[in-house]
Amino acid sequence: MEPEALYNLLQLPGKVDPPAVEELSQGEKKKFLPPTSRKDAKFEELQRVLMEWINAELLPEHIVVRSLEEDMFDGLILHHLFQKLAGLKLDVEEIALTAANQRRKLTVVLEAANQSLQVEEQQAQWSVETIFNKDLLATLHLLVALAEHFQPDLPLPANVQVEVITMESTKSGLKSEKLVERLTGCGTDKDQPSKDVFDELFKLAPEKVNAVKEAIVNFVNQKLDRLGLSVQNLDTQFADGVILLLLIGQLRGFFLHLKEFYLTPSSPAEMLHNVTLALELLKDEGLLNYAVSPEDIVNKDAKSTLRVLYCLFCKHKLEENTDGMPQGPPS
Numbered sequence: 001m002e003p004e005a006l007y008n009l010l011q012l013p014g015k016v017d018p019p020a021v022e023e024l025s026q027g028e029k030k031k032f033l034p035p036t037s038r039k040d041a042k043f044e045e046l047q048r049v050l051m052e053w054i055n056a057e058l059l060p061e062h063i064v065v066r067s068l069e070e071d072m073f074d075g076l077i078l079h080h081l082f083q084k085l086a087g088l089k090l091d092v093e094e095i096a097l098t099a100a101n102q103r104r105k106l107t108v109v110l111e112a113a114n115q116s117l118q119v120e121e122q123q124a125q126w127s128v129e130t131i132f133n134k135d136l137l138a139t140l141h142l143l144v145a146l147a148e149h150f151q152p153d154l155p156l157p158a159n160v161q162v163e164v165i166t167m168e169s170t171k172s173g174l175k176s177e178k179l180v181e182r183l184t185g186c187g188t189d190k191d192q193p194s195k196d197v198f199d200e201l202f203k204l205a206p207e208k209v210n211a212v213k214e215a216i217v218n219f220v221n222q223k224l225d226r227l228g229l230s231v232q233n234l235d236t237q238f239a240d241g242v243i244l245l246l247l248i249g250q251l252r253g254f255f256l257h258l259k260e261f262y263l264t265p266s267s268p269a270e271m272l273h274n275v276t277l278a279l280e281l282l283k284d285e286g287l288l289n290y291a292v293s294p295e296d297i298v299n300k301d302a303k304s305t306l307r308v309l310y311c312l313f314c315k316h317k318l319e320e321n322t323d324g325m326p327q328g329p330p331s
Contacts, residue, residue, distance in 0.1 A: 029168045037162040045157045060211040073134045075106030085150040160184040216309045235302045240265045241274025
């Protein structure tokens with residue numbers, strides 16, 4: 001159950017080469033992930049779950065993260081995420097343009113995060129230096145700690161551990177050592193059905209769900225405006241599949257002949273035909289990242305409807321580069 005389309009969308013970090021000898025000063029140690037560790041299924045799954053979680057949390061702010069390695073280092077997204085999770089306002093500039101200001105911003109965010117997590121700086125498995133230098137392991141340790149503290153029900157994959165290589169510059173040359181680093185603990189609920197971000201989102205305060213719905217509705221109405229259509233109620237207006245099909249057509253350039261669907265469905269069977277066709281189109285395009293039953297959409301299940309629209313939202317927010325909509329906050 002790892003949605004391949006979502007992996008393509010999120011563009012997980014690629015391979016890295018070990019640090020060159022000249023990059024290490026005398027006595028300095030560096031740690032890196034070999035390509036085999038980066039391809040570990042559980043390691044990739046952990047990144048996917050964390051990115052889905054962050055994107056769901058920051059959806060009302062129109063922020064989409066697609067690489068934990070590239071998008072988190074300067075403190076901008078961490079700033080938004082921590083403020084949202086902790087309900088705190090940090091006294092730090094919103095936009096940091098220079099490396100010095102970015103590092104200073106990151107320092108303020110991590111100090112506040114460490115305080116909330118009750119972690120001493122010396123004990124933390126992350127630091128300003130490692131996060132700013134795009135250390136993926138350090139970034140994952142921080143995000144896992146935030147998730148476990150602020151949303152303990154988030155279904156992180158259990159027992160994620162990867163092989164890492166530490167390299168040290170000594171007088172006699174470069175010394176390397178293989179170690180296993182654990183990122184998540186052993187799970188205790190293996191027999192329970194797996195949950196996703198939306199299962200957890202609907203457990204939260206209603207206003208948080210409503211904020212996500214509002215962001216999705218605004219996105220949909222922007223795309224349907226040229227057709228003279230608008231959506232006011234996400235829970236009900238997608239049940240017959242008509243608006244969903246028209247939305248997909250606008251976003252993906254489809255032309256659907258009126259013989260292929262019912263423009264004014266008059267029965268549950270016709271509604272089901274429309275919704276099933278819409279889901280098949282999304283699957284063919286590699287856009288449907290969740291298992292969704294067409295019957296649930298017809299029955300006005302808000303969570304299922306939101307899952308489908310969220311897939312479209314993420315894909316097209318990432319593709320929009322001409323209207324000023326960032327993939328994350330401006331840096």
